[in-house]
Amino acid sequence: MRITLLNTFDIAGGAARAAYRLHQGLREIGVAHQFLVARKDSDDPDITPVRPRDAAEQAAWAAREAEGQAELAAYPALQGPGFVPFHSGLAGRADLLEDRLPPTDIFHLHWVRGLVDWPLFFRRRRPDQGLIWTLHDQNPFTGGCHYADACRGFTMACGRCPMLGSAVADDLSALVLARKRAALAAFPGPVHLVSPSRWLAAEAANSRLFAGLPIHVIPNAVDIRALVPADGAPLRRRLGIADNVLTLGFVSHLLADPRKGLDLLMQALNQLAPSLPDRLALLVAGEGEVPSVPLSVPCVNAGPQSGDADLCGFYAACDLLVVPSRQDNLPNVVLEAMACARPVVGFDSGGVPDMIMPGVTGFLAPGSDADALAVGLAAAVRRRADLPAMGQAGRQRAAREYAPVVQAQRYAALYAAVDRERKGRQ
Numbered sequence: 001m002r003i004t005l006l007n008t009f010d011i012a013g014g015a016a017r018a019a020y021r022l023h024q025g026l027r028e029i030g031v032a033h034q035f036l037v038a039r040k041d042s043d044d045p046d047i048t049p050v051r052p053r054d055a056a057e058q059a060a061w062a063a064r065e066a067e068g069q070a071e072l073a074a075y076p077a078l079q080g081p082g083f084v085p086f087h088s089g090l091a092g093r094a095d096l097l098e099d100r101l102p103p104t105d106i107f108h109l110h111w112v113r114g115l116v117d118w119p120l121f122f123r124r125r126r127p128d129q130g131l132i133w134t135l136h137d138q139n140p141f142t143g144g145c146h147y148a149d150a151c152r153g154f155t156m157a158c159g160r161c162p163m164l165g166s167a168v169a170d171d172l173s174a175l176v177l178a179r180k181r182a183a184l185a186a187f188p189g190p191v192h193l194v195s196p197s198r199w200l201a202a203e204a205a206n207s208r209l210f211a212g213l214p215i216h217v218i219p220n221a222v223d224i225r226a227l228v229p230a231d232g233a234p235l236r237r238r239l240g241i242a243d244n245v246l247t248l249g250f251v252s253h254l255l256a257d258p259r260k261g262l263d264l265l266m267q268a269l270n271q272l273a274p275s276l277p278d279r280l281a282l283l284v285a286g287e288g289e290v291p292s293v294p295l296s297v298p299c300v301n302a303g304p305q306s307g308d309a310d311l312c313g314f315y316a317a318c319d320l321l322v323v324p325s326r327q328d329n330l331p332n333v334v335l336e337a338m339a340c341a342r343p344v345v346g347f348d349s350g351g352v353p354d355m356i357m358p359g360v361t362g363f364l365a366p367g368s369d370a371d372a373l374a375v376g377l378a379a380a381v382r383r384r385a386d387l388p389a390m391g392q393a394g395r396q397r398a399a400r401e402y403a404p405v406v407q408a409q410r411y412a413a414l415y416a417a418v419d420r421e422r423k424g425r426q
Contacts, residue, residue, distance in 0.1 A: 001419045002103055003033040007110040010037045010047050013253055014332045015111035015136035018196070018220040022134075023047070025221055025408030031415070034102050038093055038115040050096050050115065057096055064117070065092030071172055077165035083254065086144045086163055088176050089118035089183075098124060106418055108411075109133045118183040127188040130422040132414065134194040134218075137329060141180075141207035143173030147259055147327045154207045180209055190421040192414065196220045196330035197351025216414060219354065221407035222335035224399050226308040229341040229391075232316030239300045241317065245279045246384060248377075249318030249342070251305070251333045255288040261324030263291060267370035268324070268377055270296045276381065285314050315340035319387055320380055323352060324365075324373050330354060335402050338394035343387050345376045361394035 005023060009016035020042070023035050027046065040049035052058040068090035072078045078086055091097075094117035107129065109116060125131070137146045143158030145151075151162055153173065160166055161173035184191070193215045195201035201217050204210045233243065241247055248269075252260040262284065269282065273296035282299040284290055290301050305314045315321065321337040323346035330351035334344050338355070344362035346352035356362040365376030380387070400406075 001415060002105045003031070003108060003415060004102060004104040004106070005033055005035040005108045005110065006037075006097075006112050006115060007035075008038045008113050008115045009111075010035070010040050010044065011042045012039070013111075017332050018136065019110040019134070020044075021221040021223055021404050022407060022411060024223065025404030025406075026411065028405055029408050029412065031408065031412050033108075034104075036097070036100060036115075048100065050093050050100050052096060060095055061092040063092075064090060064094055068092070071175075075164045075166070075172065077163065083257075085146045085259075087113045087139060087146070088144055088172065089180060091115055091117035093117075094120045097121070104129060105422065106130045106132060106415055108415075111136045113139065118180055122183040123186040125187055125189060128422050128426045129189045130418040131187060131189060131191045132194060132418060133191070134196070135200050135204060135329070136196070138200070138203060141204055141209040143175075143177035143180075145173070149327060154209070156208060177209065184209065189425060190418055192216065192418055194218050194411075194414070197354050199350050199354075200329045218407060218410045218414070219402055220330050220332065220335060221404040222332070222339045222398055222402045223308070224339045224395070224403055227312055227315075227336055227339035229395065230312040230316040232313065232318070235302065235313045235317040239283070239302060239317075241281055241283065241300060242279070245281050246277055246381070247281050247283050247317060247319050249315065249321045249337070250282065250284045250324075251314070251321070251336075252284075252286040255284060255286040255290060255301075259326050259328070261326050261373075263293075264324045264326070264370045264373055265322055266291065266293060266295050266299075268373040270294070271370060271374045272377060272381075273297070275378065277384075280381075283314075283318055311336055312340055315342045318342055319384075320345060322346070322373075322377070325350065325352070326368060328352065335398060338391075338398040338402075341388075341391035341395040343380070343390035343394060345373075345380050347372065347376075357393070357397065361390055361397055 007019040011020050035047045052061050068088050071088050078084050091114050138148050139146045142154040145163045158177040159169040159174035196219050201215045280297050285302045285305045287304050305311050315337050321342050321344045328350045334355045337344050347368050348364040349368050358364045363376045363380050365372040
C-alpha cells in the first residue's frame, strides 16, 4: 500500500501543523508514506517540496497561476494585500506535481491550495487509486471561500457570492463549484472524506459537492511530548507582565484575521471592565499589529511564535487561552493549550465544543458574539483558583484523545479500508 500525503505547507499554519503531526505519527507506528508540499520550511528529510527546476517549469507554473489570478481580477472585493480567503481551485504547480508524484495507491489530501489543480489532478487518476481528503476548512466543497460564514450557497450551486460582492447567479463561485463537481465526477476511484470536527463533517455532508460520500471524524493530533507545561516566568519578565497578573492569551497566525475574533475579545474585555480584577492583561501572539482601538486592560504583543519551545513558553505565560473564532474547524491552538496544561475559553460553535469539557478543561461561551464571550470570560475569572487544575485535566485529555499515535492508528485503519475498496476496482 503506497500512500502519498499532499499539503501546501509542511509546518506553516494550522493545517500544515496538523498534517505534519499526522506525518510524525504515521512514521512512529511504521506506516510508510510519502509527503509532498508546495513550500517546505522544515529540515525533515522525509518531506519533498514541489518546486520548478528550470526556466521551462517556471514558465508553465507562472502561466497556470496567471489563469487563476485572472479569474479573481474581475472582483474588486478580492483585491488587496494579504491572504485572500477565496481560491478558484487552479494551481500553478499542476504539471510539476504530476511530474513529482511517486507511484501511489492512496492519495491523502489535506489543505492543498496552490498545489492540487482540481481539473487536472482528478481526471489523471486511475480506478485503482483511492482518495482520502482531510478537510481543514470549507474550501474543498464551496465555490471558492474557505469559510462560508452564514452563506449556504454551497448546499446548492453557489452564485451571488457575498465574498465576491456579487449579485449575479453565474459568478465565479458558481463556475468554481461546477468545475469542482466535474472534476470529482471524473475521479474513478473510491473517495473518503475525513473531518477533524463533527461540525465540519455535518457541513460537508450538507454540501452539494460531497453529499453522499463517506465521511469519517478523526480529530487532529497534538504532540504531547514536544508541547509540555513550561515556565512562563521568563517571557512574562521580558514582556513586563508581573507574576500576580491574571493573563489571558490569544493566538492567531494573522492577528488581523477577522475570523479569529480578536476584535470580539477586545469588545468583551471592555464590557467586563467594571467587574474585572485590577491586575489583568491580554497577551497576544501572531503576525501583524493589534487593532488600535481603546482597550480596558493592558495588551502585550509577543509577536509570532514559530517553534514548539516558543509555543510552550507563550502558553505557560498565560493563565487562560481565549479562542473567540467566529467560525473554525478544530483549532490547533486549543489542542496546544491543552497539551501545555492551560484551560481554554471558546464559543460553543464550530469544532471548539468537541475539545472543551465545560467546567472541567475550560469554558464554552453560549453564542458567537462579544456579549456571549463576556459571559464565558466572567465564568473563568470567577473560577480563577480552579484554572491550574483545569489545565491539568486538559493535558490528560490531550494525552488520551489527541496524541499523534492515536490519530495515526485511526488513519491506518482507514487506509486499510480504502485499500481494500480500491483493489476491488482493479
